[in-house]
């Protein structure tokens with residue numbers, strides 16, 4: 189495939205709208221006559237509501253309604269399972285009973301004419317609880333881990349137990365061993381834009397302007413909760429101010445906005461407060477892991493054991509791919525992985541950028557680094573010695589695997605040769621300097637998707653899909669794909685997303701948007717070209733009249749007979765003569781035979797340099813260099829931006845982010861941006877992302893592996909390994925804190 193638009197570093201086509209304030213986010217779609225809803229969140233962690241006197245605030249200024257479990261409409265909550273929802277359990281039925289299952293659970297909604305009135309009344313609502321002490325400490329004695337039901341099913345992506353060879357014995361008998369435990373804190377997504385929904389009913393039809401990474405799922409979920417036909421619900425979301433996974437699922441506030449709007453027969457706007465973003469919109473589950481590695485003195489892995497437990501709620505089983513990476517990362521004859529869940533009295537976690545892999549890889553890559561010191565082998569060399577020829581867990585070849593090329597490119601750009609291997613051997617004045625590296629990986633997913641292309645009489649093309657753009661530049665990259673396959677200049681292509689009535693796409697997550705939606709757009713473009721060619725051939729007035737469609741070919745948006753040197757005819761000519769736009773749909777999914785044949789993953793190598801102040805223990809990341817093998821890069825400018833964003837997320841995971849729960853009531857004590865630490869500009873060093881040339885003909889027609897998640901995966905262990913190199917202190921609990929350095 190010769191490419192013109194795919195691979196070029198176009199700036200964002202939606203950039204001007206964003207910087208001029210013309211991009212409209214969910215909360216910007218104000219409706220005439222709209223009221224404002226404020227959620228009242230439970231202030232106990234477990235128990236039941238014994239008293240809630242809504243009437244006491246109903247006469248406060250501006251109050252339109254106070255909705256509690258006493259007067260809320262009973263909702264049918266029909267079953268609905270999408271790929272993004274936990275496979276086991278039943279979602280929270282909001283305001284349907286007096287039970288409190290976790291701290292911050294919505295227990296009432298106050299609706300008023302202004303936000304201020306709603307907030308005042310919500311604050312005045314007195315509630316009594318019969319409260320019990322929740323169990324929220326994943327590491328606590330009372331916690332009983334369970335086998336995740338969905339992880340025992342054949343074909344599950346994450347298996348509760350997986351084993352080849354005799355891993356435990358191999359580790360026990362190995363000449364060199366590492367056997368350690370890892371604890372990664374709960375994290376909350378904290379995008380800039382909070383969750384927001386504006387709900388408006390027209391009879392039995394509902395429109396939601398709602399922050400969502402998965403519009404068609406939100407449509408289906410709300411339809412199921414309210415018992416409506418699917419087509420009665422429409423979800424609109426043209427822009428997202430960051431999400432990182434928090435908007436993959438449809439959370440209770442969307443239901444509450446719709447419920448409130450129906451209750452008062454007016455449109456309702458509901459925006460979560462920053463604090464409420466810590467309660468009911470998912471979080472990266474705290475994980476506890478054990479890694480045991482055994483190796484020969486030459487550094488060949490003899491045995492690997494990876495056991496991990498993630499927290500979940502009592503009412504749903506949230507799973508992520510915590511231990512999967514250990515199955516395929518390195519060559520080893522004896523491998524055992526085990527994945528369990530710890531049900532706690534908290535809300536259900538969900539996917540947060542690099543879900544599962546990011547946590548799992550911190551453990552395995554920290555252990556590999558530790559092993560390299562015990563062996564006295566350079567960390568990159570250790571990985572080279574264990575580079576597999578195939579995915580040994582699946583016994584399949586990789587569709588492509590460029591891990592060692594990533595290490596070579598990354599090491600060169602980072603200047604790995606300047607590193608002296610001894611811990612504490614590098615200094616800059618009084619600062620201890622450390623350099624660390626780690627592997628990154630993420631599956632190259634592909635999900636069924638569809639798209640539509642319309643050729644218009646003005647020579648432009650409209651492309652539509654029900655996708656979202658949470659920041660990676662979907663508007664831009666999809667326009668590039670359409671321009672590529674139509675042969676039109678980029679400015680003549682308009683890509684629209686953000687409506688549930690556009691052709692269906694999978695969730696905007698899992699790094700599969702380009703693979704899935706991009707492939708669907710390609711298919712739609714090829715189909716619309718075929719239709720246009722048929723029109724031209726059937727048109728008696730066309731120079732191509734009577735031609736066999738097989739003899740025609742498109743080039744640069746022009747149709748001519750194969751081998752002909754005439755100028756050809758354009759979409760514009762064909763559409764004008766047709767008198768109506770020419771429209772075609774297309775869909776794409778991965779051929780199951782190809783999927784069966786290959787193991788498909790992206791790989792990367794991340795390098796970090798840190799400076800640790802030996803007196804006060806502060807850790808500054810000085811640079812991060814990542815090199816990635818992600819198949820074809822559709823837009824290097826956007827791709828680099830994705831990578832630096834992911835690295836910053838990884839810095840947060842390594843050094844700052846931790847949602848701390850009060851053990852007495854499960855309250856997130858740092859549910860605000862002052863105490864929930866995340867990297868800010870002053871923390872963010874030089875970040876570099878590079879891409880190895882990688883051609884993968886198997887993953888999808890575009891040859892893309894996806895990029896969003898892998899950019900976070902690998903950063904935290906690279907930083908942790910750099911901290912060890914700087915200080916000789918191995919920290920296996922994230923985030924690494926100043927006190928760990930003292």
Ligand code: MOS
Pocket residue numbers: 401431432433434436539540541542543696697698699
């Ligand atoms: Mo990504 S965690 O699938 O938004």
